[in-house]
Amino acid sequence: MNGSKQKSAYDRMVKRVSPKSEKPKSLCKAFFVGGLICAIGQGLKDIGVYALGLDLEDASLFCSFCLIFLSALLTGLGVYDKIGKFAGAGSIVPITGFANSIVSPAMEFKREGFVTGVGAKMFQVAGPVLVYGITSSVLAGVLAHILSLLGR
């Protein structure tokens, strides 16, 4: 029996039979829900600036706090996973998705204790984002510094 030939023939069969994700539909859903979350964020920022009299930087922080809180609350109420099922990347990419990725394992692993469960597993999903996010920001900072020295 020719193993690899059989396997690639099977791969083609699997590809033909497996249902495809409906890309245009998924993209539209992601675009509108993601856009809606960002619009809410902008609204919160405007509240910060115009109603609370914060400067731009503090208003941005206020906006992030509110969004994180709302996402954590909706995760706890069991709503955010339903939004995510509908919107896909639209609700994963904004900061609310990041909050959801930390709150959901914290909830899931509470039964294994606060140290060995919640503490150890909380960054199970978000961990890689933090590691590579911080690493790349350090590298970008170093690069920016070198460029600024060269440009002087």
Next chain:
Amino acid sequence: MQAKRMGRQSCRLPSRPRVQAFASTAGKKEGEGPLRETFDVVVKDDTLGEKSWEKAEKRMLADTVTLCLNKAGVREEDVDLFLGGDLLNQIVSASFAARGLQIPFLGLYGACSTMAESLLLGAALLDGGFGSRAVCATCSHFSTAERQYRFPLELGNQRPPSAQWTVTGAGATLLTAKPDFPIAVESFTVGRVVDFGQTDENNMGAAMAPAAADTLLAHLKDSGRPLEYYDRIVTGDLGQVGYALMRELCEKEGLALGDRYTDCGCDIFSPEQGLLAGGSGCGCSAVTLNGHLLRMMEKGQIRRLLFMATGALLSPTTTLQGESIPGIAHAVSLEVV
């Protein structure tokens, strides 16, 4: 010994151990599906009032075994063997259930093929005279499987349409050496591990279909039977994708499966439930066999059933390390005598 062995992978059981009783417990979603009338118990709450999902799964299995014994009017001390397993690490649901039941216990791991694996071993042990009653049982729980194999429940992620939904449910079959009951385990085929190089853990049906086709071919060859011998051939949890692939693979070998072939993963949920490619998990074939299928045999609507539970023998570690997914399928032939 020669008299019992047929071909490379199969055995016949001359004493034909009987099914004395069977029982099934299904979760809430399964209880809303097309097979809802066939389950003995549908739980209202998937936690079963327990503090953790793992405890709920263990409880579901233990309760289903107890229910099965009660239906037969048999006490725990009258059962010689408990053969069972589940999907969790170290098969804790089965061993923790066995802790309470106090029936001599052999833990099995065959992933989602466990129902067939336990049945064939139970029947073989009874046929060999190593006991007079054996209870074969398995279970799975959506929420324990998710946290072990995938993501936290509340994480807002999407699944591709080929993904399957782990069934919350437990099934138990009580086998007896006494020939006083109508449904018999007549022969079985032990599956080989088959791997066609599939790596997508969101498409388990595709990983397992070649194993199911391989076992079916082996069974027919070893037993010398035509496909038409069986009224019904059932696979465990191939789902929509694996079901289509199984048909195609068999067609290539000149076997037109036709109406007699169904899959528990396709039958347990309706498309309206929005659970993508269908059900999976040890519980999927266990509740379908110990509900729908054995009830049909009792009524004489199926006289010869080839039950083939299918398993994907992966772990989260092997998937992360880029290994392909090996599949297995065991076949058990059940007949109304």
